Amino acid sequence: MYKVLFVCLGNICRSPLAAALFEHRVLNSNLKVTFEIDSAGILNYHAGKPADERVLQLLRERNIPINHVARRIQVEDFDYYDYIFAMDEENYESINKFAPLKNYRAKVLHFRKFDPYNQGSFTVPDPYYGSINDFQLVFNICDDVVDNLINKFKLGEPLT
Ligand code: 4NP
Numbered sequence: 001m002y003k004v005l006f007v008c009l010g011n012i013c014r015s016p017l018a019a020a021l022f023e024h025r026v027l028n029s030n031l032k033v034t035f036e037i038d039s040a041g042i043l044n045y046h047a048g049k050p051a052d053e054r055v056l057q058l059l060r061e062r063n064i065p066i067n068h069v070a071r072r073i074q075v076e077d078f079d080y081y082d083y084i085f086a087m088d089e090e091n092y093e094s095i096n097k098f099a100p101l102k103n104y105r106a107k108v109l110h111f112r113k114f115d116p117y118n119q120g121s122f123t124v125p126d127p128y129y130g131s132i133n134d135f136q137l138v139f140n141i142c143d144d145v146v147d148n149l150i151n152k153f154k155l156g157e158p159l160t
Helices: 016-029 053-061 077-079 087-097 102-107 130-153
Strands: 002-008 035-041 081-088 107-111
Touching: 002 016, 002 087, 016 035, 016 053, 016 130, 053 130, 077 102, 081 087, 087 107, 102 107
Parallel strands: 002 035, 002 081, 081 107
Antiparallel strands: none
C-alpha cells in the first residue's frame, strides 16, 4: 500500500484534480498495489469547501468522480504519507519549510517532474484566476503526469 498526497496552494483546483485523476486511473488499471490518496493545501482559506466548479465541470464531462473537501496540510501528513507531490515550485518550497524533520523532505517530490513534456518546468500553472482553457491545460498536464506515475508504479520503478 502506498499513501500519496497531492499538495497545491488552495486545495480546490490542481491537487484535488490530480488526486481524482490518480484515483480514477488506479481503479481502471490492473495494479497489484493499493493506494490511499488525498490532497491538501498550503492555505487554510478554502478549508471545508468542495473543488472549484471548473474542476468539477471538466471531471463531470468525462464521468470522473470526485469526492473532495479542502483541507490544509498538517504536520502529521509528513509521517503518514509515502509521497507528497507539490504542484508547483512555490508549493515545494512551502512544504519543505513546513516539514518538521529534514528526512521528511525526501518524500516531497515535484509532481511535474514526472511530466514527459515538462520542458524543464516543475510548475503546474495556477489556474484559479484564469479561464476554463487554463483549467483544461492543467487537466491535460495532470492527466499526463498521472499516466506516467501509474506506469512507474506498475513497473515498480522508483520515484526519484
Ligand atoms: P489551487 O488554486 O492552488 O490549484 O487550489 C488556487 C486556489 C485558490 C487560491 C489560489 C490558488 N487563492 O488564492 O484563493
